[in-house]
Amino acid sequence: xxxxxxxxxxxxxxxxxxxxxxxxxxxxxxxxxxxxxxxxxxxxxxxxxxxxxxxxxxxxxxxxxxxxxxxxxxxxxxxxxxxxxxxxxxxxxxxxxxxxxxxxxxxxxxxxxxxxxx
Ligand code: FES
Numbered sequence: 334x335x336x337x338x339x340x341x342x343x344x345x346x347x348x349x350x351x352x353x354x355x356x357x358x359x360x361x362x363x364x365x366x367x368x369x370x371x372x373x374x375x376x377x378x379x380x381x382x383x384x385x386x387x388x389x390x391x392x393x394x395x396x397x398x399x400x401x402x403x404x405x406x407x408x409x410x411x412x413x414x415x416x417x418x419x420x421x422x423x424x425x426x427x428x429x430x431x432x433x434x435x436x437x438x439x440x441x442x443x444x445x446x447x448x449x450x451x
Contacts, residue, residue: 336368345450350443356407372439383439388412390431
């Protein structure tokens with residue numbers, strides 16, 4: 334079994350920015366020599382926010398349904414296991430069992446219409 338990584342090198346192109354609809358999120362898995370990285374990117378308008386796909390409560394991946402990272406109104410990131418709620422812009426937990434904890438940021442940026450690790 335390969336090791337689960339919590340960071341990626343900068344400059345990895347993940348795909349076109351338009352891949353993610355506004356107010357939605359997408360899962361990414363990067364297979365690297367050192368192991369496998371699981372993360373997700375949330376799009377808000379022209380901005381993207383990336384996080385490692387690991388809840389601050391019990392270190393589980395947040396979703397049980399592909400790409401289903403947000404509350405129905407798109408305002409917060411929600412863990413599907415015990416309902417932890419995280420702010421999209423800084424990953425701070427603002428509701429549920431781990432208030433005050435944070436998601437691990439995964440730096441990403443949009444460059445020339447492509448989402449790229451930063
Ligand atoms: S593992 Fe996410 S809320 Fe418990």
